[in-house]
Amino acid sequence: MARGYMGKLLFVDLSTGEIREEPLDENLGRDFIGGYGIGARILYSRQKGGVDPLGPENTLGLLTGPLTGTPATFGCRYAAVAKSPLTHSWGDANSGGHFGPHLKFAGYDGVFFTGISDRPVYLLIDNGKAELKDAAHLWGKDTYCTEDTLEAEYGPTSKVVSIGPTGEKVALVACIMSNRGDAAGRSGLGAVMGSKKLKAVVARGNKEVPVVDVEAANKLRKEHIAEGKPFLERFHTYGTGGHGDTSAHSGDTPVKNWGGVGVVDIPDVSGLNKDMIIANLDRRKGCWHCPAACKGSLKKGIEYDYPTGNHRLEYETIGAFGANCCNTNAESIAMASHLCNSYGMDTISAGSIIAFAIECYEHGIITKADTDGIDLTWGNHRALVAMTEKLVKREGLGDVLADGVKVAAEKLGKGAEEFAVHIGGQELGMHDPKAGFFGDKMTSAMYHMDATPGRHTTGFGPSQFMQYVSSSAGLCMHGGLAGNHAKYVVGFLSAVTGWDRSEEELLKAGERIANIRHVFTLREGDNPIERKVHGRIIGRPPQTEGPLAGVMTDIEAQDYWNLGALDWDRVTTKPSKDKLLELGLDDVAEELWPPQDTPPEVRPG
Numbered sequence: 001m002a003r004g005y006m007g008k009l010l011f012v013d014l015s016t017g018e019i020r021e022e023p024l025d026e027n028l029g030r031d032f033i034g035g036y037g038i039g040a041r042i043l044y045s046r047q048k049g050g051v052d053p054l055g056p057e058n059t060l061g062l063l064t065g066p067l068t069g070t071p072a073t074f075g076c077r078y079a080a081v082a083k084s085p086l087t088h089s090w091g092d093a094n095s096g097g098h099f100g101p102h103l104k105f106a107g108y109d110g111v112f113f114t115g116i117s118d119r120p121v122y123l124l125i126d127n128g129k130a131e132l133k134d135a136a137h138l139w140g141k142d143t144y145c146t147e148d149t150l151e152a153e154y155g156p157t158s159k160v161v162s163i164g165p166t167g168e169k170v171a172l173v174a175c176i177m178s179n180r181g182d183a184a185g186r187s188g189l190g191a192v193m194g195s196k197k198l199k200a201v202v203a204r205g206n207k208e209v210p211v212v213d214v215e216a217a218n219k220l221r222k223e224h225i226a227e228g229k230p231f232l233e234r235f236h237t238y239g240t241g242g243h244g245d246t247s248a249h250s251g252d253t254p255v256k257n258w259g260g261v262g263v264v265d266i267p268d269v270s271g272l273n274k275d276m277i278i279a280n281l282d283r284r285k286g287c288w289h290c291p292a293a294c295k296g297s298l299k300k301g302i303e304y305d306y307p308t309g310n311h312r313l314e315y316e317t318i319g320a321f322g323a324n325c326c327n328t329n330a331e332s333i334a335m336a337s338h339l340c341n342s343y344g345m346d347t348i349s350a351g352s353i354i355a356f357a358i359e360c361y362e363h364g365i366i367t368k369a370d371t372d373g374i375d376l377t378w379g380n381h382r383a384l385v386a387m388t389e390k391l392v393k394r395e396g397l398g399d400v401l402a403d404g405v406k407v408a409a410e411k412l413g414k415g416a417e418e419f420a421v422h423i424g425g426q427e428l429g430m431h432d433p434k435a436g437f438f439g440d441k442m443t444s445a446m447y448h449m450d451a452t453p454g455r456h457t458t459g460f461g462p463s464q465f466m467q468y469v470s471s472s473a474g475l476c477m478h479g480g481l482a483g484n485h486a487k488y489v490v491g492f493l494s495a496v497t498g499w500d501r502s503e504e505e506l507l508k509a510g511e512r513i514a515n516i517r518h519v520f521t522l523r524e525g526d527n528p529i530e531r532k533v534h535g536r537i538i539g540r541p542p543q544t545e546g547p548l549a550g551v552m553t554d555i556e557a558q559d560y561w562n563l564g565a566l567d568w569d570r571v572t573t574k575p576s577k578d579k580l581l582e583l584g585l586d587d588v589a590e591e592l593w594p595p596q597d598t599p600p601e602v603r604p605g
């Protein structure tokens with residue numbers, strides 16, 4: 001096995017309690033790198049299409065990449081993968097923190113769970129051995145308490161991922177948490193974990209991740225840190241939350257459930273200013289060995305009763321509970337964030353759900369009787385926090401809302417669908433595509449067409465192939481902002497694994513990863529081109545005021561351009577047979593293009 005990998009995967013059947021190890025196939029690493037690349041390949045091969053995402057046949061994987069836990073700058077990530085109960089197709093989510101490196105130090109590149117346990121359990125992975133343990137004492141506990149309890153039992157070198165009560169109650173926007181605020185947030189994978197009665201995974205060990213050329217890797221790390229210095233300093237000071245105010249007014253952050261205009265609906269955004277966001281900061285911290293250390297923890301709340309250690313606000317959370325709810329009270333956003341992190345709910349979805357609920361309240365679809373007296377109006381931060389508490393606990397109206405806006409609109413009826421802003425069942429990241437933050441070939445298409453719809457961190461199309469490699473390798477996407485991204489991805493992979501691969505070869509691997517995620521989605525009957533896009537996302541009708549007045553994104557052109565460049569059919573989105581064969585996905589080509597579907601060869605004469 002190439003260096004960078006621990007060379008082993010764990011498979012746990014929660015129905016039978018059987019745990020077995022498999023060597024990691026070297027070709028799998030070479031072709032799909034790691035993380036969601038390897039995860040998608042394994043789930044496509046070993047799982048049937050059409051399984052119940054909350055049933056025993058759905059496989060949940062937690063996977064690292066070859067650069068996780070190595071000297072590679074930003075090499076700290078793990079990916080969670082499964083069929084998503086939120087979108088009913090491919091699901092993945094990515095998180096930093098410390099768990100990924102420690103899973104490798106415990107001896108494994110990844111762990112897969114199938115089945116459903118008959119009682120709450122957690123998996124202890126202890127330096128090359130794994131054991132299922134009773135979690136009765138942890139069930140019902142929040143993620144902070146779960147982490148503290150398990151880390152107290154197994155020592156400070158143990159690292160934990162867990163679900164909170166939200167995941168236990170199988171809310172479809174539940175996430176997997178670690179490190180008091182690091183979330184594998186998207187795709188509802190905390191609900192998959194909850195459905196399996198898997199409360200947590202503990203990783204502990206002292207194995208070294210093998211690296212071919214440590215000296216070269218360290219040299220590259222130094223170079224990367226020097227090149228990225230201005231970015232690293234800015235990120236260290238303000239994290240991702242340094243532009244909550246300016247983005248609310250520039251059109252970047254959606255406002256008022258995607259239907260408003262920042263400069264009109266929230267003219268005073270000083271409460272979201274970068275200094276307000278860090279006003280209550282206790283200390284800065286970061287993911288494992290990250291030179292940016294863009295995270296932090298807050299002191300005990302002043303206006304709101306959140307505890308010391310609450311995760312400092314990140315951009316997406318500020319956007320979702322801030323401008324999108326016309327709320328400029330930073331402390332209330334910190335309180336909502338604390339509720340989500342401790343109960344285990346994705347903050348992007350949660351804030352978007354609150355914005356949806358406010359608009360339903362405004363239109364009389366939800367009344368004060370439904371909210372138990374909460375006056376759910378725009379900018380009412382106390383109401384926002386009170387409703388978030390109900391949401392994460394699945395109490396009262398919170399129970400109706402906890403499976404995301406699509407399901408909530410179906411349950412509420414009375415035209416609520418008009419206010420449900422999502423794609424394919426998932427609420428969107430907090431960058432309005434009309435503002436063009438990600439470039440003109442990308443902005444709408446990435447939300448619409450990616451295997452995990454509504455995401456902005458995976459992107460879509462050929463311009464993202466290196467990003468797929470980077471994420472699968474275990475790198476944080478913010479590393480791409482700190483210098484020549486491709487140079488460092490190629491350089492670190494070569495220094496760590498010993499595979500001397502060119503940028504072109506790695507781009508091919510990225511394309512392979514894009515295709516395997518996509519065909520998983522297609523097999524679930526989800527053709528992304530048919531996903532409905534809410535008019536507010538793409539400016540139909542266009543806004544009449546503010547920086548986005550008159551702006552409509554040409555989503556059809558973006559989809560058309562990307563599908564052509566990918567060699568995917570523009571109607572069925574099926575990758576061409578030639579493309580699949582070129583990428584070495586012969587088994588997929590055979591499935592998607594059985595002989596009767598293959599056009600006859602035309603011979604001259």
Ligand code: SF4
Pocket residue numbers: 074076096097285286287290291292293294295476477478479
């Ligand atoms: S940049 Fe921030 S999110 Fe990314 S690895 Fe570093 S600390 Fe974690």
